[in-house]
Amino acid sequence: MSFQTAQQLENLNQKLSELNDDIRVSFEFFPPTTAAMETTLWNSVERLKILEPSFVSVTYGANASTRDRTHTIIKEITKRTTLKAAPHLTCISTSADELKQIAQDYWDNGIQQIVALRGDLPEGSDKPKVYAEDLVRLLKEVADFDISVAAYPEVHPEAKSAQSDLLALKRKMQAGASRAITQFFFDVESYLRFRDRCVAVGIEQDIVPGILPVSNYKTLCKFAGFTNVKIPKWLHQQFEGLDDDQTTRNLVGASIAIDQVKVLSREGVKDFHFYTLNRSELTYAICHTLGVRPTSMIE
Known part of the structure; x- marks a missing residue:
């Protein structure tokens, strides 16, 4: 069973109409590396922009060419749409100037x-000299940016302990961050416990859950291995036997994401950040089901 407590099971019975006008979403994209991927990206941007997200973000790679693509895509989104575009920016291997x-x-x-974000350490590197909190501080010196930072409900893979990871998040918030966006997760209780711990150490900013609609379970397992995300047994069972059935995988992935958002909404969460992987179909269907729709359809 996906969710374990009686309260969570009750939350799943929430009427979809109760979510209307009560959920805010944002979307993450990554820079394309081929002409075909660029077409897919822009089709997704066009498809999802009508949902009027709070913002869209574009990831930032570890090499200069990927960084340049991020800059270009962000500026193009700003030029071609009315969306608020938020580039990822890392401080590893880049000078303050x-x-x-x-x-x-x-x-x-x-x-x-x-x-x-701090960014990935180059291979063979020891302890980093700069951290995300330093980047937040630097950005605030340049201008009054609205800054999001990363959070890890199941603990950053490099953290010494859950408490040290939590205090690192607090320092980022104190440096000037407006919100934290979590790594994707599937254990809703892990997010809720993490949110409670954030409050306990004095973090007042929103902890926005990162939602990953799963369409490829094998790829998910690879991502989870890099990021210290736990894959519950029930999730494995949901995708078992679907390796050659993309349509059913999409339906299962959408159902899981919808359940996550419904439960978290009843727990007071109103903002959700979707990792789209540059594909709009699954994310759009999930948002539609949850009542996040174009204004023309709601009126």
Whole structure:
């Protein structure tokens, strides 16, 4: 069974109409590397923009070419749509002066939201010299950016302990972050416990759950291995035997994401960040079912 408590089971019976006008969403994309992938990205942006997300983010790779693509895509989204675009920005292997130049360029181009991350360490590196909290502080020195940072309900894979990871998040918030967006998860209780612990240490900003609609279970397992995300037994059972059945996998993945959002909504969560993997179909269907629809359809 997906959810374990009686309260959660009751929450699943919530009428979908109760969610209307009560859920806010944001979407994550990544920079395309081929012409075909770029077409897919822009089709997804066009499809999802009518849902009027709070913002859309674009990830930031570890090499210069990927970073340039992020800059280009962010500026194009801002130019071609009315969406608020938030580039990811990392501070590993980039000087403070370079970061300030990038930030100023974004601000000058009307881009006022950033997802600030430490970034992956180069292979063979020891303890990093800079952290996300340093990047948040630097960005605030450049301009009054609206900054999101990362949070890990099941603990960052490099953290010494759950408590040290939590205190690192608190420092990012104190440096000037507006919200935290979590790594994807499937154990709803892990998110709720984490949120309670955040409150207990004095974190007042929103902890926005990251929702990953699963369409490929094998790919999910690889992602989870990198990020310290636990794959519950029930999730494995849901996708068992569906390796060659994409249609059913999509239906199962959508159902799981809908259940997550419904339960968390009843627990007071109103903002959700969807990891789209540059595909719009599954995310759009989930949002539609949850009552997040174009204004013309609601009126």
